[in-house]
Structure formats: C-alpha cells, structure tokens
Amino acid sequence: MVRDNIPKGHSTAAKKRGHDPAVVTLKAVAEYVQLSPGTVSAVLNDSPSSRHIPEVTRKRIVEAARHLNYKPNFFARYLRNKRTYTIGIMLNDIGSEYGGLVISGIEDYVRKKDYFFITGVHRHDPELFARYERMLLERGVEGVITLDLHLPHSVRVPTVAIAGHHQHEGVTNIVLDHKCAARLALQHLADLGHREIAVLKGNPVSADSSERWQAIAEASQSLGISIHEDLVVQLVSESTTPELGYGPTKTLLQRKRPFTALFAFNDISAIGAIRAFQEAGLRVPQDISVIGFDDIKSAAYQYPSLTTIRQPLWDIGQTAAKILLARIEGEEKYPLQVSVKPELIARESTAKAAR
Amino acid sequence: MVRDNIPKGHSTAAKKRGHDPAVVTLKAVAEYVQLSPGTVSAVLNDSPSSRHIPEVTRKRIVEAARHLNYKPNFFARYLRNKRTYTIGIMLNDIGSEYGGLVISGIEDYVRKKDYFFITGVHRHDPELFARYERMLLERGVEGVITLDLHLPHSVRVPTVAIAGHHQHEGVTNIVLDHKCAARLALQHLADLGHREIAVLKGNPVSADSSERWQAIAEASQSLGISIHEDLVVQLVSESTTPELGYGPTKTLLQRKRPFTALFAFNDISAIGAIRAFQEAGLRVPQDISVIGFDDIKSAAYQYPSLTTIRQPLWDIGQTAAKILLARIEGEEKYPLQVSVKPELIARESTAKAAR
DNA sequence: GCGGCATTTTGCACCGCTTTCAAAATTCAG
DNA sequence: CTGAATTTTGAAAGCGGTGCAAAATGCCGC
Numbered sequence: 001m002v003r004d005n006i007p008k009g010h011s012t013a014a015k016k017r018g019h020d021p022a023v024v025t026l027k028a029v030a031e032y033v034q035l036s037p038g039t040v041s042a043v044l045n046d047s048p049s050s051r052h053i054p055e056v057t058r059k060r061i062v063e064a065a066r067h068l069n070y071k072p073n074f075f076a077r078y079l080r081n082k083r084t085y086t087i088g089i090m091l092n093d094i095g096s097e098y099g100g101l102v103i104s105g106i107e108d109y110v111r112k113k114d115y116f117f118i119t120g121v122h123r124h125d126p127e128l129f130a131r132y133e134r135m136l137l138e139r140g141v142e143g144v145i146t147l148d149l150h151l152p153h154s155v156r157v158p159t160v161a162i163a164g165h166h167q168h169e170g171v172t173n174i175v176l177d178h179k180c181a182a183r184l185a186l187q188h189l190a191d192l193g194h195r196e197i198a199v200l201k202g203n204p205v206s207a208d209s210s211e212r213w214q215a216i217a218e219a220s221q222s223l224g225i226s227i228h229e230d231l232v233v234q235l236v237s238e239s240t241t242p243e244l245g246y247g248p249t250k251t252l253l254q255r256k257r258p259f260t261a262l263f264a265f266n267d268i269s270a271i272g273a274i275r276a277f278q279e280a281g282l283r284v285p286q287d288i289s290v291i292g293f294d295d296i297k298s299a300a301y302q303y304p305s306l307t308t309i310r311q312p313l314w315d316i317g318q319t320a321a322k323i324l325l326a327r328i329e330g331e332e333k334y335p336l337q338v339s340v341k342p343e344l345i346a347r348e349s350t351a352k353a354a355r
Numbered sequence: 356m357v358r359d360n361i362p363k364g365h366s367t368a369a370k371k372r373g374h375d376p377a378v379v380t381l382k383a384v385a386e387y388v389q390l391s392p393g394t395v396s397a398v399l400n401d402s403p404s405s406r407h408i409p410e411v412t413r414k415r416i417v418e419a420a421r422h423l424n425y426k427p428n429f430f431a432r433y434l435r436n437k438r439t440y441t442i443g444i445m446l447n448d449i450g451s452e453y454g455g456l457v458i459s460g461i462e463d464y465v466r467k468k469d470y471f472f473i474t475g476v477h478r479h480d481p482e483l484f485a486r487y488e489r490m491l492l493e494r495g496v497e498g499v500i501t502l503d504l505h506l507p508h509s510v511r512v513p514t515v516a517i518a519g520h521h522q523h524e525g526v527t528n529i530v531l532d533h534k535c536a537a538r539l540a541l542q543h544l545a546d547l548g549h550r551e552i553a554v555l556k557g558n559p560v561s562a563d564s565s566e567r568w569q570a571i572a573e574a575s576q577s578l579g580i581s582i583h584e585d586l587v588v589q590l591v592s593e594s595t596t597p598e599l600g601y602g603p604t605k606t607l608l609q610r611k612r613p614f615t616a617l618f619a620f621n622d623i624s625a626i627g628a629i630r631a632f633q634e635a636g637l638r639v640p641q642d643i644s645v646i647g648f649d650d651i652k653s654a655a656y657q658y659p660s661l662t663t664i665r666q667p668l669w670d671i672g673q674t675a676a677k678i679l680l681a682r683i684e685g686e687e688k689y690p691l692q693v694s695v696k697p698e699l700i701a702r703e704s705t706a707k708a709a710r
Numbered sequence: 711g712c713g714g715c716a717t718t719t720t721g722c723a724c725c726g727c728t729t730t731c732a733a734a735a736t737t738c739a740g
Numbered sequence: 741c742t743g744a745a746t747t748t749t750g751a752a753a754g755c756g757g758t759g760c761a762a763a764a765t766g767c768c769g770c
Contacts (some may be wrong), residue, residue: 025726025727027726027727036749036751037726037727037728038750038752039749039750041727042729045727047728048729049728049730052748053747053748057749072727073725073727074494074495075433075434075725075727076725076727077728078430078755079430079725079754080726080727080729080754081727081728081755082755086494094459094462094474095451095452095454095455095456096455098450100448100450100451101450107449107476111486116494118473119473121462138429139441139494140429140430239652240455242653242655242656243652246656272656274658275657275660278658297594297597298596298626298653300597301596303629303633303658380755380756381756381757381758382756382757390720391719392720392756392757392758393721393722393757393758393759393760394719397758397759400759402758402759403759404758404759407716407717407719408718408719409718412718412719428756430755430756430757431757433725434724434726434727434755435724435725435756435757435758436725436757
C-alpha cells in the first residue's frame with residue numbers, strides 16, 4: 001500500500017515553536033524602512049492616526065510591506081482588535097445536498113464581504129454539538145448559523161437558526177411556511193385523486209419534523225383527507241442517504257394497509273422509498289405516487305424524477321448570512337423570525353391515483 | 356417574509372472591542388486564588404515547571420479554574436505556543452457525497468486526537484484556492500488535506516493530497532490504483548459480453564480524470580476491447596449533481612454510434628446518464644449497462660441500483676488524517692504515496708449485453 | 711538563633727500587533 | 741532670530757498567556 005518513505009531534514013511542529021525567521025513581522029518591516037512599528041502599523045491599517053503621515057513615507061512603507069511580503073499575524077491582531085471576520089456554521093453532516101446548498105448560499109455571501117466560515121458537525125448529538133460549539137467560540141467566531149438543529153440554548157454570539165423553532169434570546173429563526181407546504185403537497189395529491197396517503201414523518205432529532213407533521217395533520221383535515229395512523233411511519237435513522245427512507249418504507253409495506261401516495265419527509269428519504277416500492281414490485285407513479293421535500297438537485301435526475309416541495313435552500317443560506325453579518329457589523333435590529341415560501345415542483349413521481 | 360424586528364440594547368462587535376468583564380482570564384483566576392498567573396498557568400498546563408507545586412495548591416487552582424469556568428484564550432495561547440491543533444481541508448464543494456464520506460473519515464480521526472478542522476472551498480478555481488489557502492494558513496492550520504485538486508504548488512505546512520498526482524515537496528499523495536479499477540470494470544463488462552463500450556471521461560479539472568482515462572485506455576487494449584473515440588465524451592460541467600452526466604450522455608446518444616455499456620466517471624454522473632438513457636427510451640440494464648465509480652451511499656438506492664467501482668472513501672479520509680497528524684506531531688518520515696485498492700460492486704445496472 | 715538547603719511562589723520578558731500620547735523635528739510668523 | 745504652530749515620529753502600554761530565572765518562604769540541624 002505504501003510506496004515509499006523518506007526522512008525529512010527538519011521537524012515541523014517542533015520547528016515552529018521557536019522564532020521562525022522566514023515569517024515577516026511588523027517589526028521587520030519597520031526596521032527595513034527605519035521607522036517604528038507603530039508608524040508602519042498606522043499606515044498599513046490606514047488608521048485615523050495616520051492622517052498626518054506624509055505621502056512619501058506612506059508610500060515607502062506600503063512598498064516595503066509588499067516587497068517583504070508582509071502578512072499581519074492573525075492571532076496577534078485578534079488580541080488587540082477582538083475581530084476574526086469569521087462565522088461558524090453548525091450543521092448535521094458535511095456530505096448532504098441539503099446542507100451543501102445552504103452552505104453554498106452562505107459561502108457566496110460571506111466571501112463577498114470578506115468573511116470566512118468554519119464548520120462544526122453536530123450529527124444531532126448534544127455532546128458533539130457542545131464540543132463544536134466550544135471550539136467555534138474558542139476560535140473567535142463572531143456569529144453562528146445553525147442548520148437543522150434544536151438549539152439547546154442561545155449562543156453567546158449573534159445567531160441565525162435555519163429551521164429553528166424555539167425562540168432563544170438573540171436568535172433569528174428562518175423557517176419555511178410549513179402550512180403552505182403541506183397544503184401544496186396534499187392539494188396536489190388530492191387533485192390527482194389520492195385519498196389514502198402515507199407519510200414518512202421526520203426523525204424527531206430533525207428540527208422541522210414536528211412542525212411539518214403538525215402542518216400535514218392540519219392540512220389533511222381541512223382537505224377532508226384522513227391520514228390513518230397505520231400509514232404514518234417515523235424515520236429513525238440519522239442517515240442523510242436514501243437509506244433513511246428505505247427501511248421505514250419497508251415497514252410501511254409490511255403493515256399491509258393500502259395506500260396510493262406517499263408524502264416523504266424529504267427528497268433523500270423519498271428516493272429510498274421509491275427504491276423500496278420498486279423492490280416490492282410497485283411502480284412509481286402508476287401504483288404509488290411519491291412526493292418529496294426540499295428539491296435537492298438530484299431530485300430532478302431520479303427515474304422517475306421527483307415531485308417535491310421546493311425549499312429555496314440557497315436563498316435561505318444567503319439570507320441567513322446577510323442577517324448575521326449585518327448584526328456583526330453593529331446593526332442592532334434584527335428579525336426574530338423570517339418565513340420563506342415553499343413551491344410545488346410537479347415532476348414524474350406523482351400521477352393520477354390508480355383507483 | 357419578515358415577522359418582527361426588535362431593537363437590541365447593546366451592540367455586538369462594538370462591545371467586544373473593550374474589555375469584556377464576562378470573560379475569565381488567567382489573571383482573574385490568579386487573583387481568585389491569590390497566586391500569580393505564572394503559577395496558575397503552570398498547574399493548568401501541567402507543565403514541567405509545575406513539578407514542584409504542592410498537591411494542595413494544585414488542587415486549589417484546578418478547582419478555582421473550574422469554578423470560574425476559566426477557558427484559556429486560544430489566540431493568546433497561540434502567540435506563545437504556535438499551536439492551533441487545527442488542520443485545513445481543501446475541497447471542491449461541501450455538498451457532495453464523495454467529499455462528505457472523505458471528510459467523515461477525517462473528522463472521526465481528528466476528533467479522537469482532539470484536533471479541529473476548517474475547510475476551504477476551491478471549486479476548482481485557482482483564485483478561490485489561493486484565497487482559501489491564505490485564509491487557512493493565516494488561521495494557523497498545522498497541516499492541509501486536499502481533495503480532488505491539482506495542487507499548483509506545495510503548501511508551507513505538511514500536506515496530504517487525496518487523489519493528488521503531482522509529486523510536490525512535503526506532500527503525501529493518496530491515490531487509487533486506477534489500473535486495477537479499470538481492469539475490474541472492463542473485465543466485468545467484457546464478461547457480460549459487452550464490446551461496444553462508451554466512456555464518460557472526467558472533467559480535466561478533476562484530479563483523477565487523466566489517470567483514470569489512461570488506465571481505461573490501457574485496460575481496454577489488454578482486454579482486446581477497442582473504445583471508439585465517438586463513444587468517449589468529456590464531462591464539462593463542474594457540477595457535483597447528476598446534471599454532470601446528463602448532458603454529456605445526451606451528446607453521446609446524438610452521435611448515433613451504437614454501444615451496449617457505459618463506464619461513467621463517477622456515480623453521480625452515472626445517475627445522470629441513466630436518466631438520459633431512460634428519457635431516450637433505453638432501459639438500463641436491458642439495453643445499456645451502466646457502471647459508475649466511487650460507490651457513494653446513494654448508488655445502492657438508485658433504481659436500478661448502480662454497479663460501481665468502490666473507492667474506500669471513508670478509509671481514505673481516515674488514512675489521510677492519520678498520516679497528517681503523525682507529521683504534525685513530529686514524525687519526520689512519511690510516505691510520498693499511498694495507494695489504495697478499488698473493488699467491484701456488482702448491482703443491477705449492469706447485465707448481459709443485448710446482442 | 712542562624713546558615714544552608716529544599717520547597718514554593720513570583721516577577722518578568724516575550725509572542726506580534728495596535729493605539730495613544732508625548733516628544734522631536736520642522737515650518738512659519740513676527 | 742525667537743517662540744509658537746504644525747508636522748512627523750517614537751515609546752510604551754496592553755491584549756492573555758507561557759516559562760524561566762530568581763526570590764521568598766519554610767525547615768533542618770547545630
């Protein structure tokens with residue numbers, strides 16, 4: 001497996017512990033231009049106290065800094081300024097399309113504002129959450145965005161909770177309009193003639209599970225569709241792969257209660273559900289219609305392509321970042337809650353009810 | 356959309372610039388126990404110089420620290436120790452299953468060792484790479500793992516390049532045995548009677564593209580299968596969704612040259628390809644066999660489930676982390692290259708050739 | 711009661727940068 | 741040519757820790 005080893009002439013971590021002459025400090029620049037560090041610092045930061053520094057000196061300093069390739073030490077600088085221009089993102093898992101889309105929206109915005117982000121992976125485990133919360137704060141994040149998390153308490157920096165439902169001090173919740181989502185989905189199924197509808201209910205550790213289920217229950221009532229308890233299955237896995245929906249759908253089929261449509265908790269579980277149906281010899285959508293949730297990119301490329309309730313995930317990320325950075329930059333007003341609208345994306349996985 | 360705004364009594368970033376009395380410093384602990392900061396530091400770090408500190412004092416200090424909830428300031432500490440216990444991960448995109456699996460392997464290992472990781476998102480864009488390289492180094496990463504990247508130069512900290520093919524100073528490359536992979540895939544197809552095989556060739560920005568194609572070309576030769584140039588399509592999108600393979604497969608079909616099997620660059624493009632085939636009225640695997648690459652979790656839940664060449668992605672992440680942390684902890688020997696073996700996972704998307 | 715040794719504890723310099731304040735240098739009015 | 745006004749620069753404190761040389765304290769026997 002291993003092809004080759006070579007010994008290196010110098011150690012790495014050990015080396016750094018002393019003074020590394022390769023790294024250019026402010027003092028080095030100051031010596032180079034024969035001025036004091038204070039003056040150099042003032043010029044390079046264009047600080048108010050540098051108002052009176054003559055143009056020639058200024059230019060001399062700037063050029064020396066460039067020439068020596070001076071990079072201010074991030075840590076030393078923090079010690080004075082208490083700024084890191086960094087936000088923390090607390091998410092379930094790094095490999096899911098859901099999280100990927102949201103982060104992409106966040107990244108795009110914070111990059112434009114010259115901020116950086118670091119991630120903590122909670123995996124819905126309170127201990128992991130606590131660990132990463134500590135690490136993010138230790139590293140000076142100036143704000144936090146959480147994804148799909150029941151925040152146990154408010155964090156000591158400004159926070160935006162995507163899919164957050166508990167109102168903590170200092171936290172903005174960004175939530176989808178679940179009532180609307182449920183209505184869109186169930187109306188769509190009802191219009192196609194479905195009356196016996198099964199539901200994959202989210203794992204309680206997922207932040208949206210309870211609200212979404214609530215909304216489905218209400219909407220089904222008002223549409224006069226009753227959802228039999230035998231047709232409701234709770235997702236139990238914490239996987240972010242189709243496995244999430246595969247097992248529970250098998251369970252559902254075992255119950256032998258007939259149904260013509262399935263409303264899955266999200267697209268990824270819908271994909272697993274379709275797999276389970278097809279293994280059972282049921283065709284989607286001819287025998288069973290399936291509707292997902294989220295509209296991840298893959299949904300459109302499944303066969304059959306997935307009808308789903310779209311969440312504007314990228315925009316949600318963007319919005320979260322925008323609100324957070326505004327607060328970090330001193331804005332004192334912030335929304336307690338931002339509600340976003342879902343959209344029905346009708347594709348191939350839903351069709352007229354068989355009967 | 357916005358539900359409510361409230362004004363806050365105090366600003367955030369501004370507040371931090373002064374001295375925040377809420378945060379417990381070493382000095383505060385020292386005052387509390389009526390000892391000097393030096394003594395407290397020595398005890399809390401269990402440093403060699405604390406040898407002579409009596410057990411009672413030691414206990415008193417430790418308890419005070421716990422009681423006051425003292426947390427050493429990460430930045431101040433760095434300034435002395437030059438340690439961050441943090442590695443950087445440079446990856447294409449945060450929402451892909453491929454990257455997710457690798458990171459999961461990395462995370463698992465570094466967490467056990469009490470390290471932390473921060474990510475940079477290069478999106479195969481040299482400018483973005485440079486930007487995030489700077490930011491990671493600025494923030495004191497002690498090592499870097501790159502994923503699916505043509506590293507333009509060696510980094511000034513220990514580096515492990517997953518799917519790295521260029522030998523840079525101080526870099527360990529972890530590579531898959533592509534010859535073996537190509538042989539496994541083509542032999543499998545040949546055994547099923549396929550002779551006209553199409554290939555989705557990776558986008559050149561992907562690190563493995565060239566080696567993989569090379570290996571396929573060689574293996575096909577030695578198996579006596581010739582791959583016609585009309586049956587080779589280059590992936591051009593930089594998407595990490597099935598879209599990646601969908602368009603190119605349409606192109607392939609337009610060329611009208613018959614084939615019975617497709618070897619996709621990876622699973623995600625294979626999924627897009629299958630979609631394209633099915634839209635064209637071609638059944639997989641009855642009309643066309645499709646084989647993917649990577650064995651991401653979703654592969655098993657597609658319909659048809661995907662035959663693929665498995666890369667042990669989680670293990671690769673784990674191995675990368677292990678090698679990197681060993682170097683950071685002072686190990687001077689390290690492998691220049693680690694080669695890992697692929698595996699054929701035969702599922703439903705491949706079958707006997709139609710003719 | 712005191713020197714001498716061992717045990718505890720304390721200053722202090724430094725990591726690299728920012729910022730204030732005062733001093734030095736220069737210019738200018740009279 | 742003097743003194744004030746203005747421009748330019750430097751010295752120093754401090755952010756929060758670490759680590760070491762040196763000081764303070766305690767304890768022993770004589």
